[in-house]
Structures are given as C-alpha cells and as structure tokens.
Amino acid sequence: MLTGATIVLASFAYVGLLFAIAYYGDKRADAGRSIIANPYIYALSLAVYCTSWTFYGSVGRAATSGIGFLPIYLGPTLMAALWWYVMLKIIRISKANRITSIADFIASRYGKSQILGGLVTIILVIGIVPYIALQLKAISTSFSIILKYPEVVMPDKAGAPLFLGDNTFYIAMLLAAFTILFGTRHLDATERHEGLVAAVAFESLVKLLAFIAVGLFVTFVMYNGFGDIFNRAAEVPQLNALLMLGGASGSYTTWASLTFLSMLAIMFLPRQFQVAVVENVDERHLNKAIWLFPLYLFAINIFVLPIALGGLMHFQGGGVDADTFVLTLPMAQQQPMLALFVFIGGLSAATGMVIVETIALSTMVCNDLVMPVLLRMKWLRLTERPDLSGLLLGIRRGAIVVILVLGYLYFYLAGEAYALVSIGLISFSAVAQFAPAIIGGIFWKGGTRTGAIWGLAAGFLVWLYTLLLPSFAKSGWLPITFLSQGIFGIDLLKPQQLFGLYGLDDTTHCLFWSMLANIGCYIGISLLQRPNAAEHSQATLFVDVLKQSSATAGSRFWRGSASIDDLLALLGRFLGPERARDAFAVYARSRGEKPNQAPAADADLVHYAESLLAGTIGSASARAMIASVVDEEPLGIDEVMNIIDEASQALAYSRQLEQKSRELEAATNELRGANQRLQELDRLKDDFISTVTHELRTPLTSIRAFSEILNDNPQLDTGQRAKFLGIIIKESERLTRLINQVLDLAKIESGNAEWHSSEIDMREVLEDSVTAVSQLFKDRNITLEIKAPPELPLIVADRDRLMQVMLNLLSNAAKFCERPDGRVNITLMRQDDTLRVDVTDNGIGISPSDQKIIFDKFRQVGDTLTQKPRGSGLGLAISREIISHFGGRLWVTSTLGEGSTFSFTLPIKASSKFEVSGLKLDQKFGT
Amino acid sequence: MKPKKILIAEDEPSIVLSLEFLLQNAGYEVTVTRDGNEALRMSEREKPDLIVLDIMLPLLDGFEVCRRIRENETLGHTKILMLTARGHESAIEKSLALGANAYMTKPFSTRELVKKINELLTTAAA
Helix, strand or coil: CCCHHHHHHHHHHHHHHHHHHHHHHHHHHHCCCCCCCCHHHHHHHHHHHCCHHHHHHHHHHHHHHHHHHCHHHHHHHHHHHHHCCHHHHHHHHHHHHCCCCHHHHHHHHCCCCHHHHHHHHHHHHHHHHHHHHHHHHHHHHHHHHHHCCCCCCCCCCCCCCCHHHCHHHHHHHHHHHHHHHHHCCCCCCCCCCHHHHHHHHHHHHHHHHHHHHHHHHHHHHHCCHHHHHHHHHHHCHHHHHHCCCCHHHCCHHHHHHHHHHHHHHHHHCHHHHHHHHHCCCCCCHHHHHHHHHHHHHHHHHCCHHHHHHHHHHHCCCCCCCHHHHHHHHHHHCCCHHHHHHHHHHHHHHHHHHHHHHHHHHHHHHHHHHHHHHHHHCHHHCHHHCCCCHHHHHHHHHHHHHHHHHHHHHHHHHHHHHCCHHHHHHHHHHHHHHHHHHHHHHHHCCCCCHHHHHHHHHHHHHHHHHHHHHHHHHHCCCCCCHHHHHCHHHCHHHCCCCHHHCCCCCHHHHHHHHHHHHHHHHHHHHHHHCCCCHHHHHHHHHHHCHHHCCCHHHHHHHCCEEEEHHHHHHHHHHHHCHHHHHHHHHHHHHHCCCCCCCCCEECHHHHHHHHHHHHHHHCHHHHHHHHHHHCEECCCCHHHHHHHHHHHHHHHHHHHHHHHHHHHHHHHHHHHHHHHHHHHHHHHHHHHHHHHHHHHHHHHHHHHHHHHHHHHHCCCCCHHHHHHHHHHHHHHHHHHHHHHHHHHHHHHHHHCCCCCCEEEECHHHHHHHHHHHHHHHHHHHCCEEEEECCCCCCCEEEEHHHHHHHHHHHHHHHHHHCCCCCCEEEEEEEEECCEEEEEEEECCCCCCHHHHHHCCCCCCCCCCCCCCCCCCCCCHHHHHHHHHHHCCCEEEEEEECCCEEEEEEEEECCCCHHHHHHHHHHHHHHCC | CCCCEEEEECCCHHHHHHHHHHHHHCCCEEEEECCHHHHHHHHHHHCCCEEEEECCCCCCCHHHHHHHHHHCHHHCCCEEEEEECCCCHHHHHHHHHCCCCEEEECCCCHHHHHHHHHHHHHHHHC
C-alpha cells in the first residue's frame, strides 16, 4: 500500500541517492577522473530544461490546446541548430574570461560594469521566482494528490495558513537545504559542480523514464495503442478540435512568440547557462548535444497527447486538473508503484530545476549584487579581512533561502490563478530581456554599457507592467481595475492592451512591447555614443573570441604594476590563503617558473589573478578589487584601438604572411632573373661604351698625331703637308659618321627615333640607291644591276631609312667584292604578303660563325683580315633595327669564297595583316 | 753609331703613318707590322730595340705578343711600349705585369711619345 510514510521515505531515499551520485561525482572530479566528461551526460544535463512544467504541465496544456504545448520544445530544437556557432561563442568567451553566470557575462561584456551585473541579477531574481513557484506548486500538488491514494481528489488549498502551516513551505525549505548541500559546500574559482551535474543528468534520465512509463501504460495498457486513443478521441467533438492546428492550439502569433521565447530561454535561463556554459567540460560535447538534446525533447513529448486525451476521456466531466493527469491516471488505474515512480519523476523534474536555478541565482546575488555593495561600504573594512571565503559562502546560502522563500510567496500569492505553463511563460519573458544585450554583445562591437543598461531596464519594466503585475491582479492582490481600466484609469495604459494593442495573447503582447523598448533603447543609445576604452576592449574580446587563440588575450589590454604579495593577499581573502598560494604555484609551473620567483607581477599574472577572483566574486567586483592593489596606468582609447587593431589583424596577417612569403619567393626568383638580365645588360652597356670609346679614340689619335706633326714640323714639303691634312679630314669625317651612327642607333633602340612613314614604291628606292652608289661602283669596277617585276604593291615605310639600309648593304657589298669581275645584283620580288629585296655579291663571302655576329654592334667581318675594312661596325645593326621597325626581317646567306646575299622583307601595305601591325607600331612609337 | 731599330705593331693605317713619320724623324730605323703573329715573327727576325705595341691587334692581341716576347730570352733587351685605346687601369696594369716598359693612351701626345721612347732607349744604352 502507498502510505504517507512510504512516499516520504521513498522521496528521501531518492534524494539520498542523488547526494550519493553528486558525492561520487565530486570525488571523481577531485581525483581528476571526471564522470561527466562525455557528451551524453552533457546532453542529459541540458535536459534540466524540462521541469515539472514539462512533466505535468505539457499534458495540462495539451488537454486545453492540443498541440499548443509544442512551441516550448520547437524553440530549443531550432536553437540547438545554431549552437555550433552561438553557444560555442558564448562558451569560449566564458572560459576565456572565467565567467560564472549570465549576469557576469553581460557585466563583463560591457566593460565589467557592476551596475549592469546588479541589474541583470535583480531582473533574474524577480523573473525566475514565478518559475520556482511553479516547481513548488507541482511538488506540493502532486504530493497532496498521491497522499490520498487510491482516491483521486484535487487538493483544496484555500484557507491554508502561510508558512508554518503549509506543506509547501516545508518543501521549499527542504529544497533550500538540498541546494545548499549540493551547491555551496565549498567555493570554487570556476564555479563548476561536477557532482551536481552528474545528479542532474541522472534526474533527467529518471523523469524521462517515468514519463515514458506512464505514456506506455496509458497508450498500451489502458488503450490499444496510439491509433486506438486518437480514433476514440476523434469521436468526441471537443477532443477532435484538439487534434487540429489553429483554434485551440493557438494563433500563429502565439506559436511564433512562444517558439521565439523558448529559443531564448534555452540559452539564457540561469540554469541553462549554468549547465550548458559554466559546467561545460569540453566544448566538443556541444557537437553531440546539438542532436541529442532535441532527441530528448522529442522522446519526452511523444506521449503528451495520448496521456492528455486518455485523461480527458477517463475523467470525463472534469473535476480532475489536466495538469495532474500524469499522476492521476496511474492512480485511477490502481497502479501504486507506477504512481510512486511518476511522483519521483516529477520530483526529479522539479528539484533538478530548483537546485540548479537557485545555485546559479545565488552565485549572481552574491557576486553581482551583495558583494559589490558590501565592498563599497568602506566602514565594513571588508578588504582588510584576511579570509572572506566564509562570508561569501554565507551570502550564497542566505541567497538560496531568500530565493526559495520568494518562490513560496509567489506560489502562495499568485500560484493558484494560473496553470503551470502560464507561470513558466512569465519567467521565459523575463529571461528573453537578456537577448539583445547578449546576442548584440557577441556579434556587435558597437553595443555600449549605457545602451545595455537602458535596454534591459526598459524591457524589464515593460515586462513587469504587462505580465508580472497583471498576474498579481488576477490573483486579487492588486485591484482588478488595474487590468480593466489601466493605471490611473488611462485606457492607453491598460497593461495587457498597451497603447491600444489588442488581439494578442498576454505573452505575445508583453514580448512585442518589451522587445521593442529593449532593442530600441539598446541599439538607439549605443549608436549615440562611442564605447569607452574598457567597453571597446571587452567588445573585441567577446565579438572576436573565435578568432583569438589564447585565453590570456585579456591581459594585453592592461598595463601597470603590482607586487605578487599584494595579489596573493587579495586572492587569499576570497579563496582562502592556502588555495591562493596553490593557484599561484600552478600558474608559475605552467609558465615553467619557480613559485614566487618574480619580484613583480606581470600583466598575465594580474589577469590570471583577476580571472580567479572573477570566478569567486564576479568579474565586475574582481576588476574593482584588483584595481585596488594594482598600480594601473590608464590606457587611452587610442592605445586600446591600436592593440585591438593589432589583435584582429594578427590572425589575418599570419595567413596573409604565408601567402606573401610564397609570393615573395616567386618575386625573389623573378628579381634574381631580372637582376641577372640587368647585369648582362650592364655588361653589354659597358662593352658598348668601351667599344664606342675605342672606336672614337682611333680616328682621334690620327687627327691629334697629324695635327701635332704639322704644328711641330713647319718645314714639311707641300705634298706631305697635303697628305697629312687629307688624313686629318678623312679621320674627322669618320669620327663624325661614327658619332652620328651611335646616336642614331641609340635613338632607334630607345624608341625615340623619328619615323616619317608614307606610301612608297620600293622599286624607286632601289633605283635611287643605285644612283647614289654608282660612282663608287664605277671606281671599283663592280657591275651593279636591278631586277624587278613591273607592277608591285606599295609599302608604308620611311623612305630615307630604307635608303640608309640599301646604301649600307651596297657599300658593304662593294667592300667585299674588289675583284676583276666584281658583280652585285639587286632583286625585288613579291613573297606572300611581303616585298623581298636581295642584295647579292660574288665577293669573299662570310664564314658561318661570322654570319651569326655581323649584325651585332661593332662587329666587323674584316677582323680576321690584315686589311681592316673601313666602317663603324654599326651599319648592319642599324639596318636590322630599321627593317624590324617596319615589321620586316633582315638576314644573310653566304658561302665563303663564293659571295653573300643580304635579304630583307617588308610587309605589303594592302594586306590587312600589316595594317593591324602597322597600327600597333604607330602607337608604340608615337608617330 | 748605328740607328736603333723600332718595330711598330699597329693595324690602323693612319696611326701607323703618323708613328712612322715621328720615329723616322727622331732618327730611328722603323719597321711596321699590322697583326700580332707578324709582330712576333718580325721581332724574332729583326730583334728591335723597342716595340710600339698596340693592344687591339688582329689575330694575336698585344698582351699575348708582349708575354711571348718576354719569354724569349734572345729578346731580353727589347723595350716594349704599349699603346692602348682603352684608358682602363686594368689594361695598363696588365701590360706592366706582362713586362711592358711603358704605356701610352690613345690619343697620345706626339712629343711625349717621342720623349718616352728616347728615354727608354737611352737608359738601355747606358
């Protein structure tokens, strides 16, 4: 039989088991062999999300609105899909900055602001209290019901005395005691509670199994499977309506706002932040949790509708609250053990939530609310006390009791007016107020402290006015006219139809107005100001956390000096002297130093101390405490900006660096090649100058020598005098010609030569050149002939330049065929798209090796002969430059002893091909 | 006294002409050659007291001619005056290192050339 004693005994046995698990978990953690270091435990601990709201309330909600209970689980499922980025970022930030609560997170983001930390804590305490009340209500109700077993009687709470006469108060105090035992046995800088997490994960398992057990019982024992239940329900008109979308299940706006609220709740509820972020052992666990956690939600929701429908059909005519179906159905079916299991499951759901939530809240109350105030009260001389760890624990324990008393009071005052789910939504809406400051804070560097404060305050006040106060009014603790007529009777200020907005449910209405005020203030005010140095440095640390490699990045924004002893003493006060020394020793070892070796603390050590302290008293208080012992040099905004720029560029820079170094290597190779070519060119230039100099000195030597001879020998006879003067004149001409040709070649090669192109008839050019050299050939007795077809197309070129080429070729030919039957033939012909000119002599010929070099500057084919031919050695080089300028080619074919043929081609003007290349040439040379 | 013999090894005709005139005018017996190989042969045959040796000679350059003459013990008394169209220190140093007695850079002063040759041949006589 199920007696009161059995139930109480079973409950205590269960809680004892939880303690055993927690104790074992802590022992293992201390031994360095964590039992929670796996993704399954992590995912189960996240299921602390499912409280008695889920366990009892979902069925209650489903009984009135069908699948309207679903958005609360759709939201987290959707959000989980974003965890890999959003949650990962929050976890990284929190680990890097030793953030231990959501208040700490927001305060830290906005320049370690104490005001902000306090504000968040106040919002949370007020916002979460209804949620805790919900758990108290569930435990209290389920306990009252199961006590009456086997009868199914709804508890009658009316008239129950406050506090001591009320079971619920004892339940609250028992929960406070559990929580104190679980969460505040010792102080830890990281605020991690491995044993607690293990216990919570176990509870998640128990509540899931209990719920599924009832589900299976109802579906397959009471009825014949899902099909049977739904078919039977479909026959009842009221129940059939529950199975439809729309209508009972809520409007689309309700679905959207509930889904949205629960998306935010899964991230920002203090207990979720605690298990997901603070208690996270390894951020890789997130990867599995992303699908495991939604799977858990799915599993715990499968039987909601069958139980709801089963309950509605079983308890026809009402009288049994749908919120209790999970428990009352097994009771009505005379299943004591199942009923007890369900009760334990419900207890699990409620205690898990209350314990984790209260620990998280008490940490915030202590770190972000009480300690900053106490530290400000100079007359308390707190900073002079040697060990504050006892005080800290005391504050937290006190906070736990106060929070549960508040929860009890809310339950007592307002609990009866609402169903479980509605109470929970009030808390969800409060927590949603953190979304702009947090989401904005980790993605937008422009958010400022003032913006966050005003946003939060505005959103909170709207929530207070449109959701929390109406809940009091509906319970009769505020005049109901507050709802129906608005404050001071002003219609526009009706809390649930603010500014005439109606047609939305309470929650959606509150969400709309509070988010509008919150986001509006946050963004608007942030945009109006520039973040100060502290905000800017924190903003960068948060927003760019995934780009930063080291957790000590924060210390780079700090400059100053402090003595190690001061830091140690400060830490000792909060952590206890022994643990402070240990922590410093660990730090020293991690840096490969002997403890207490360094005389002064460097920036990293100060940062380490601050983060240790932040774990104990919150980042804002830690900042203030550290500042009291550290001689800080204030950083100007410019300096901070510089550091930030450096930091954000560093990573991109190192990636670029790799790329750059590859490019550099390629460039180096290119440069090396270019350098070699330049050296080669330089050598060629030196050779050229040296050759030119030599060629200039030669005629100059003759000129000077004979001038001096003439000057020093006035007695010379007229014949000799004339001969010497003739040499001087000839050598002067040679000098002039040489200088002209050098300049000419230089101009052509540098592209500065002037070209006067026109349409010319090649035949005329040849004839003119023959006329010009006819005397020379006649003197040497060399025959010169032209062969050319009568009709040939015109070409475009510089007539004088072509004459220059022809004269050069002809004078060369004349030079090399001084023999009795010397003969030079010029032939002109058309070859494809070009005109071709051959100048053939029957002279001495050119050896194959010489053929290669005669077009080089200053190479004269006379070198091997005793008699050096006269010439600058530049003629052929210039000729080749001229011909190639007009798109043609100049070359030689020769057999030693038989003669040579110098040939060149020039493109015909009519050909389109030439017009194109001619255009290019014109552009290139600017003619 | 028998006039001293000078061999001119130079391939530029007008320079040869000027040197020939200057040295004959100064009372020397002058022979002319226009390439390096011939310069060596003539030296061995004529055993000149002095060679005016151009560096840029066809077939065999002046440096090589100078080196081979200095290897020939029968030409131990022969003075060598190098003529260079390049003012490079390196050419001058190389000439002296190979055993040339003096050098002149083109274009040269005719008076200095004659004076230097006179000096070289007087010291040799003394």
